[in-house]
Amino acid sequence: MELYDSLIRQAMTLGGAGAVKRYAYDPARAWPDTGEFELVMQREAACELGGGGRNAANFTCVTTTPGLVDADEVLVYGPDIKDLKGDADYARITLLEVDGAALEQGDDTEQCFRAVQELDFVKYRVFPRGYMIRTSSESSREQVRVSRSAVKDGVSFERVGANFIRHYHLDPKVKHVRMIFLTAPGADYAQAARCAKAVKDITMSLTKIMEGMPTDCGSCQLKPICDEVEGLKELHFGKKGKRQ
Ligand code: SF4
Numbered sequence: 001m002e003l004y005d006s007l008i009r010q011a012m013t014l015g016g017a018g019a020v021k022r023y024a025y026d027p028a029r030a031w032p033d034t035g036e037f038e039l040v041m042q043r044e045a046a047c048e049l050g051g052g053g054r055n056a057a058n059f060t061c062v063t064t065t066p067g068l069v070d071a072d073e074v075l076v077y078g079p080d081i082k083d084l085k086g087d088a089d090y091a092r093i094t095l096l097e098v099d100g101a102a103l104e105q106g107d108d109t110e111q112c113f114r115a116v117q118e119l120d121f122v123k124y125r126v127f128p129r130g131y132m133i134r135t136s137s138e139s140s141r142e143q144v145r146v147s148r149s150a151v152k153d154g155v156s157f158e159r160v161g162a163n164f165i166r167h168y169h170l171d172p173k174v175k176h177v178r179m180i181f182l183t184a185p186g187a188d189y190a191q192a193a194r195c196a197k198a199v200k201d202i203t204m205s206l207t208k209i210m211e212g213m214p215t216d217c218g219s220c221q222l223k224p225i226c227d228e229v230e231g232l233k234e235l236h237f238g239k240k241g242k243r244q
Pocket of ligand 1: 220222223
């Protein structure tokens, strides 16, 4: 499945020209998870990521293309949590390589869609301690309030990212996970927001295709999206050339 491949390539450029910190995934480093939503009050906050009118993008891309997401790792562009002074721009991007055979079993488009949806929902089951995540699926924004006690205990993007990766690997289809955190002033947050919108457009198109779209591209309202996104038309018409 190549629907998100061009977005994955773009995601790798969003951090800008500054240095990137790269951490290989170590499950033992995963930041503790509370297993349920934990409220961090403003008076307990060390910093807000994406709060106070700052940039705050979030999106997840899935691929079966070998080599695009070839390792479990966390990439950090910009200051880590302990080095942030007050509120900061923020984006968190998740790139997943999944087993193509498992995802596209029997050319079943619906199964493929459900699998992608399930993977997107994993983020709602991750509750890093002292790292309160508020996600808006409507606007594709994600804000985080980090508690002072979490900072004191050593919370970092590497460790929060490892917590996310651990959750994704509970799904046996997942081969590799790359978590990207952006806080760098020079990162391209506007493009990150556009990528998040493009991911939403793909999901919306898949939903409509599942509901049963007409098969005349010439009069279809989704044509601008299908023209942009490699693989969407093939998905609609099936890999066996069912196009009418
Ligand atoms: S493939 Fe054609 S008919 Fe199907 S959703 Fe895209 S534009 Fe519409």
